[in-house]
Amino acid sequence: MPRQPRQLWTQEEDDDLKRLRRENPKYSWEEIIKQGNLEGRTPKSCSHRWHNYLKSDFNGGEFSPEEDEQIINLKRRHVSWASMPEEPLLKHRSPNDIENRWYSRLKKGTATVSDPRRP
Known part of the structure; x- marks a missing residue:
């Protein structure tokens, strides 16, 4: 099966992912994809998005x-x-x-x- 081109994350997808992960922290990424509006996203891409961009405790400012x-x-x-x-x-x-x-x-x-x- 050919790989699909990467799609930029929408604000709606980010919001769904944040909401579902906070409400259901024990859900697998597969379950979050099913529950949210995340069709076309893989568990790996959801995990990467969460861990590298969306977790609220991250500081995106300058490094000291x-x-x-x-x-x-x-x-x-x-x-x-x-x-x-x-x-x-x-x-x-x-x-x-x-x-x-x-x-x-x-x-x-x-x-x-x-x-x-x-x-």
Whole structure:
């Protein structure tokens, strides 16, 4: 079966997903899709949308120098992106936000002389 092209999420879909997830936190993503107006969405896309964009406890603002330092230290210890929000300083950041921060701003500044990624 050919893959369907990605569709942007509508405000109505976001609202349905937020409402259903908050009202029924134990529902599987399949059940949420059935209950909501989410036909055409996969469980994986719903989970990704929720965990990376819609959870209300996320801070979408600028990263602080302390957060940056925490990300650098965790990365040195090979902590997974998914585990980083468990750290108190990063608890309001999504794994996706943390990973994007690493690749867009922090990675280049932490390369060592022997690191082949160094520019």
